[in-house]
Amino acid sequence: MALVITNLTKQYNKHKTGLADYSITINKGILGLLGPNGAGKSTLMKIIATISKPTQGTVFLDGEDIVANPGRIRKVLGYLPQDFGVYPNLNAYEFLTYIAALKGLGGNDLRKRIDMLLEGVNLTADAKRPIGTYSGGMKQRIGIAQALLNDPKILIFDEPTVGLDPEERVRFRQLVSDLADDCIIILSSHIVSDIETIADEVAIMQNGRLLAKAIQPDIIKSVEGRVFETLIDSSHLPDFKTKHLVIDTNRQKDKTRVRYITTTPLAGSTALTATLEDAYLFLTHSNA
Numbered sequence: 354m355a356l357v358i359t360n361l362t363k364q365y366n367k368h369k370t371g372l373a374d375y376s377i378t379i380n381k382g383i384l385g386l387l388g389p390n391g392a393g394k395s396t397l398m399k400i401i402a403t404i405s406k407p408t409q410g411t412v413f414l415d416g417e418d419i420v421a422n423p424g425r426i427r428k429v430l431g432y433l434p435q436d437f438g439v440y441p442n443l444n445a446y447e448f449l450t451y452i453a454a455l456k457g458l459g460g461n462d463l464r465k466r467i468d469m470l471l472e473g474v475n476l477t478a479d480a481k482r483p484i485g486t487y488s489g490g491m492k493q494r495i496g497i498a499q500a501l502l503n504d505p506k507i508l509i510f511d512e513p514t515v516g517l518d519p520e521e522r523v524r525f526r527q528l529v530s531d532l533a534d535d536c537i538i539i540l541s542s543h544i545v546s547d548i549e550t551i552a553d554e555v556a557i558m559q560n561g562r563l564l565a566k567a568i569q570p571d572i573i574k575s576v577e578g579r580v581f582e583t584l585i586d587s588s589h590l591p592d593f594k595t596k597h598l599v600i601d602t603n604r605q606k607d608k609t610r611v612r613y614i615t616t617t618p619l620a621g622s623t624a625l626t627a628t629l630e631d632a633y634l635f636l637t638h639s640n641a
């Protein structure tokens with residue numbers, strides 16, 4: 354199974370471009386879309402989910418044009434939009450039953466599937482109370498459950514970890530990796546650590562363009578040997594920032610410990626092991 358996206362452009366209006374000549378091939382496994390606000394992550398996901406049409410370009414699923422024939426992908430799609438709305442007066446059971454009806458799902462197994470999904474997102478104990486009384490994280494979890502109702506083969510999660518506490522993030526990661534062998538899973542975040550722990554491959558986006566797409570070690574290679582740490586006078590920090598890409602600072606009285614990326618390190622700097630965050634900040638700054 355493969356999604357082949359070619360020269361995709363979404364022009365919202367004269368001034369707003371969602372995607373600009375974007376091409377990518379997505380295979381089975383977990384692809385993390387990483388990019389700053391406005392990079393085009395949601396736009397890409399909406400087009401794949403056939404909620405939005407591209408201005409130009411094509412999306413093929415196993416050789417079939419899904420822009421022209423959205424029915425092909427809708428049957429096998431699970432989608433959690435960023436602005437997922439719920440019906441506050443329905444409880445979790447009623448809500449999932451309602452979504453199942455919209456998706457044309459029914460039969461004897463439906464109840465069992467809903468029970469299993471509620472268990473998977475840790476909502477069994479709260480399944481009988483109105484969703485309006487849920488916390489943000491619980492609403493997000495019911496959103497994750499509805500995306501899985503039809504046993505999808507393509508899963509699209511727009512910012513799925515928003516509002517989840519650390520324990521729920523671990524549970525979500527587990528749920529997603531259990532599905533990854535058999536599905537294309539695309540998830541977005543602007544939080545590097547979320548993507549780092551979940552995704553096999555990472556696609557870094559900015560301004561509607563794809564800056565890099567590879568497995569994590571290959572993305573990290575772009576900054577290997579260029580990440581350093583040093584201690585400088587805090588008063589020198591503004592000048593230091595004009596010469597090197599500063600990733601992180603830790604102020605200690607009048608000195609500041611700086612993690613930075615450069616090809617010309619200061620004498621006495623310590624070389625550090627590069628991380629996905631280093632590579633992400635390097636790529637997005639170099640292409641800003």
Ligand SMILES: Nc1ncnc2c1ncn2[C@@H]1O[C@H](COP(=O)(O)OP(=O)(O)OP(=O)(O)O)[C@@H](O)[C@H]1O
Binds near residue numbers: 366393435
């Ligand atoms: N309906 C719309 N009308 C006009 N412009 C839009 C619309 N939706 C998105 N955009 C613009 O398209 C660009 C990409 O937005 P998009 O929401 O896809 O980015 P994103 O990477 O998902 O960002 P975020 O993390 O903030 O959700 C932004 O400049 C945004 O303002």
